[in-house]
Amino acid sequence: MERLDGISVRNARETSIQFNRNAGLLLTPLANGRLVPASRPISVTLVGRTQYAAPILALAGTVYVVKGTLNVTLEPNKHYVVRGELGESSSSVWLEEADTQSVVGTKIQVEGAAKAGLLDW
Numbered sequence: 001m002e003r004l005d006g007i008s009v010r011n012a013r014e015t016s017i018q019f020n021r022n023a024g025l026l027l028t029p030l031a032n033g034r035l036v037p038a039s040r041p042i043s044v045t046l047v048g049r050t051q052y053a054a055p056i057l058a059l060a061g062t063v064y065v066v067k068g069t070l071n072v073t074l075e076p077n078k079h080y081v082v083r084g085e086l087g088e089s090s091s092s093v094w095l096e097e098a099d100t101q102s103v104v105g106t107k108i109q110v111e112g113a114a115k116a117g118l119l120d121w
Helices: 012-019
Strands: 041-049 065-073 080-085 090-097 103-111
Touching: 041 080, 041 090, 065 090, 065 103
Parallel strands: none
Antiparallel strands: 041 065, 080 090, 090 103
8 A cells, every 4th residue: 555545654665675684685564553544535546566675685686566546445344455466478466455455446457568667666
């Protein structure tokens, strides 16, 4: 999650980068949790992106990015998770209810390679 109701929020990518700083070629992904408003419409911007342990590795590898905004109304006392798939033929990111694994809203999808340009990192 990158934004909630248009406001930038700390996300799992930022947390993971900070936690793994100076870890060389090791990258331990970390999850972020936060309370979000329920029972009213909210806007959630989701981003799926390839992350390498060392930024220099992105020059030799492929960086995929998919991003979009969902307008959803979440239910109280439920847990939601951001999921995604990145690849050469398609990339997608979505929000799902953790217990049922059902997609909330719609998947944000890019058909074909969602390769990021050098300035999109």
